[in-house]
Amino acid sequence: MRFDLNRLLDGAGVSDVATDDVDLSRYSAGGGHPLRAPVRVTARAQNRAGVVSLDCAYRLILEASCDRCLAPIRREMTLTVPHTVVRTLQNTEDDDEYLVAPDGFVELQELATNDVIPELPSRFLCREDCKGLCPVCGCDRNVTQCRCEEKKTDPRLAALDKFFE
Numbered sequence: 001m002r003f004d005l006n007r008l009l010d011g012a013g014v015s016d017v018a019t020d021d022v023d024l025s026r027y028s029a030g031g032g033h034p035l036r037a038p039v040r041v042t043a044r045a046q047n048r049a050g051v052v053s054l055d056c057a058y059r060l061i062l063e064a065s066c067d068r069c070l071a072p073i074r075r076e077m078t079l080t081v082p083h084t085v086v087r088t089l090q091n092t093e094d095d096d097e098y099l100v101a102p103d104g105f106v107e108l109q110e111l112a113t114n115d116v117i118p119e120l121p122s123r124f125l126c127r128e129d130c131k132g133l134c135p136v137c138g139c140d141r142n143v144t145q146c147r148c149e150e151k152k153t154d155p156r157l158a159a160l161d162k163f164f165e
C-alpha cells in the first residue's frame, strides 16, 4: 500500500494514520522463514512545525524452531521505527536519517522490509538456557537426563592411552 503524505508535506494536514498487512514471508532469518504470518504495520504521520514524522509500528509473529532442541517457537514481537519524511534532501550526508518521498507517497511494503528484516534475530532459542539435544542419543536434554556424557570416551583414544602408559 502507498501512504499518501502530500497533505502533510504541503502543510495542509496535521496527522494521518494508515494500516496495512505486508507479506515478508520470503525473507529468511535464523535458518528459516520466520515471518509466515503477515506483518501488521500501523504508520502514524504527524506534521509538527513543518517537519513530517512517520512512526511505523510493526507487529510480527515469528515462527521458527529452536536452534538447539528444534522445538517449535511462536513468538509475537513489536517494533517501532521513527522516520522523518522529506521531498528532497538538502544535504546528501543525511540520507540515512530521512525518508525521501519526492512524489509524497511512501510504500509501506518497502518501508516494512527495510525496518523489520535487519531487526530479525539471527537465531532462535526456545529459552535462553535451552540444553539442546544430546549429540549421541538425540534425546531432549531439557526433558531427559541421559548418561551419554559420562561414557563418551572414544575406544580408539582409550587404546591410545594404553599405548602411552
Ligand SMILES: [Zn+2]
Residues within 6 Å of the ligand: 066, 067, 068, 069, 070, 071, 125, 126, 127, 130, 131, 132
Ligand atoms: Zn530449545
Ligand SMILES: [Zn+2]
Residues within 6 Å of the ligand: 134, 135, 136, 137, 138, 139, 146, 147, 148, 149
Ligand atoms: Zn544422550
